Amino acid sequence: MFKKNMHHWMQNVINGEKRIAIPVMTHPGIELTGRTVLEAVSDGNVQFEAIKAVDQKYPAAACTTIMDLTVEAEAFGAMINFPENEVPTVTGSIVFGRESVESLKVPELTAGRVPQYILANKLTAGYSKEKPVFGGAIGPFSLAGRLFDMSNLMLSLYCEPEIAILLLEKCSEFLKIYCQEMKKNGANGVIMAEPAAGLLSDTDCCEFSSKYIKTIVETVQDDSFLFVLHNCGNTGHCTAAMLETGAWGYHFGNKIDMVKALKDCPPDVLVMGNLDPVSVFKSASPEEIRLKVLELLNATSCYPNFVLSSGCDVPPGTSFENIEAFYGALEEYNRGK
Numbered sequence: 001m002f003k004k005n006m007h008h009w010m011q012n013v014i015n016g017e018k019r020i021a022i023p024v025m026t027h028p029g030i031e032l033t034g035r036t037v038l039e040a041v042s043d044g045n046v047q048f049e050a051i052k053a054v055d056q057k058y059p060a061a062a063c064t065t066i067m068d069l070t071v072e073a074e075a076f077g078a079m080i081n082f083p084e085n086e087v088p089t090v091t092g093s094i095v096f097g098r099e100s101v102e103s104l105k106v107p108e109l110t111a112g113r114v115p116q117y118i119l120a121n122k123l124t125a126g127y128s129k130e131k132p133v134f135g136g137a138i139g140p141f142s143l144a145g146r147l148f149d150m151s152n153l154m155l156s157l158y159c160e161p162e163i164a165i166l167l168l169e170k171c172s173e174f175l176k177i178y179c180q181e182m183k184k185n186g187a188n189g190v191i192m193a194e195p196a197a198g199l200l201s202d203t204d205c206c207e208f209s210s211k212y213i214k215t216i217v218e219t220v221q222d223d224s225f226l227f228v229l230h231n232c233g234n235t236g237h238c239t240a241a242m243l244e245t246g247a248w249g250y251h252f253g254n255k256i257d258m259v260k261a262l263k264d265c266p267p268d269v270l271v272m273g274n275l276d277p278v279s280v281f282k283s284a285s286p287e288e289i290r291l292k293v294l295e296l297l298n299a300t301s302c303y304p305n306f307v308l309s310s311g312c313d314v315p316p317g318t319s320f321e322n323i324e325a326f327y328g329a330l331e332e333y334n335r336g337k
Contacts, residue, residue: 001186002128006226009132009188010248010270013061014305018334019297020061021327022134022272022307023281024191024230024251025314027066028323029054037316038084041068044119051124055131058327062132063124065117067193067230067313069138072174073146075111076104085316093149098160101167104147106174109181118181125186132188134228137178139194140171140216141209147171150196157208164208172212179220189226191251192216195312197241198233198255205241213245221248228272232312239264254280254311258296262303272307275326281310282318286325293329 013020029050030040039046047066055063070080070088081089095101109118121135138146144167145153156164179190197209213229221227229242232253239261242250252261252273265271275281280292293308300306308330314323 001125002130002132002188003224004132004188005223006132006188007223007248010226013270013307014268016304017337019330020307021309021330022060022062022064023310023314023326024064024067024136024312025054025058025060025310025323026050026064027314027316028318028320030316032057036084037086038082041066041082041088042113042116044116044123047116047120048123048127051120052127055128058323060131061307062134062188063128064134064191065120065124065136067136067191068117069142069146069193069195071113071117072138072143072171072178075107075114075174076143076147077107078147087313087316090146093147093152095148095167096152098163101148101163101170104167104170106170109177114178118185121182121187122185125188132226133186134189134191134226135179135182135187137175137182137190137192139192139197139209139229139231140168140175140212141200142194142196143171143175144168145196150199154199157204168208168212172215176216176219179216183220183225188224189228189249190220191228191230193230193232193312195231195233195253198231198235198238200238200241202238202241205238206244210241210244213247217246221246228270230312236260236264251309252311258306259299259303262300262306265305267303267305269305270307271303271305272309274309274311277310277312277314277318281314281322281326284322286321289322289325290329290332293326294333297330297333
C-alpha cells in the first residue's frame with residue numbers, strides 16, 4: 001500500500017524535473033481484461049482488475065477509479081440506466097419540492113453500489129505500492145441536480161433557496177461520509193467531479209457548491225489524503241470559486257484555457273488537465289494526439305505545478321494506439337528537457 005505523505009508527494013511533483021501524467025482512465029482497462037462496463041461498475045473486483053491492467057500497461061503517476069457520477073444518486077434512491085458498454089446514467093428525479101426534500105434520507109454506505117466502489121478503492125490501495133490511489137466522487141451540486149433535475153434545482157436556487165440548501169446539505173453529509181470511508185480503506189485522495197457547478201456564476205458557485213465542498217475538504221484532506229476538485233463545466237468564470245474550497249488539487253476540462261487556469265491558481269497546488277477525452281483521446285489520430293500533447297506541455301512549460309491529464313474520464317472505445325501516443329509524447333517532451 002502506498003503510504004507516502006501526500007503533501008510531500010505533491011511537493012515532489014511540483015519540484016520534479018520531469019512532467020507527469022494522471023489521466024482519468026479506467027475504461028481501457030475494462031477492455032484489456034475482456035469485461036464490460038456494466039460488470040466493472042457493478043463489481044468492485046472487476047473494477048480493480050481493470051485499474052490494475054491500466055496501471056501495468058501505462059506509466060500514469062497515480063491510479064484512479066472509474067469516474068461514475070451515478071453511484072451516489074443511486075444510493076439516495078435514483079433509478080439508473082445501465083448500458084452494457086457505456087457509462088451509466090440517472091433516469092428521472094426522486095425529489096420534486098419541499099416535502100420530498102425534507103423527507104429524503106441520507107443513505108448508509110451499504111446502499112446501492114457504494115460497497116463495490118469502496119471495495120475497488122480498498123483492493124487498489126492494497127495493490128499499489130509505488131503510486132497513490134485516487135477514489136472518485138460526485139460533487140454536492142452535481143449530485144443535487146441528479147436527484148432534483150437540474151432545471152428544477154436552478155429554479156429553486158432563486159425562487160426557494162432554502163429547499164436547494166437543504167438538499168445540498170444532505171448531499172454534502174453523505175459525500176463527507178463516503179470520502180471518509182475511502183480514506184479509511186486506504187485511498188490517498190479523491191477526485192471530486194462537480195461539472196454542474198460550471199452552470200453557475202462565480203458568486204453562486206461559491207454559495208451553492210464550494211461552500212459545501214469546503215466542509216468535505218476540511219474533514220478529509222491532510223498529509224495522508226489529497227483532495228482534487230474537478231469541474232469540466234468551468235470555462236474560466238468560476239476558477240476563483242473552486243479555489244475557495246481549499247483543495248490541494250484542481251482538475252479542469254477541455255473548455256478552459258489551461259494557461260489561464262494556471263495563472264489563476266496559486267503555484268503551490270496541483271493544476272491538472274485538459275485534453276479533450278472525445279475529440280482528442282478517442283477520435284484523433286495518434287499523430288494528432290502527439291501534437292496536442294506537445295502543444296499543451298510547451299504552453300504550460302513555465303508552470304511546474306501542471307499535471308498532464310484528460311479533461312474528463314477517457315471514454316470506452318478509446319484505442320490503445322492513441323493512449324500510447326499520449327504517453328509517447330509525454331516521454332518525448334521529458335527527453336527534451
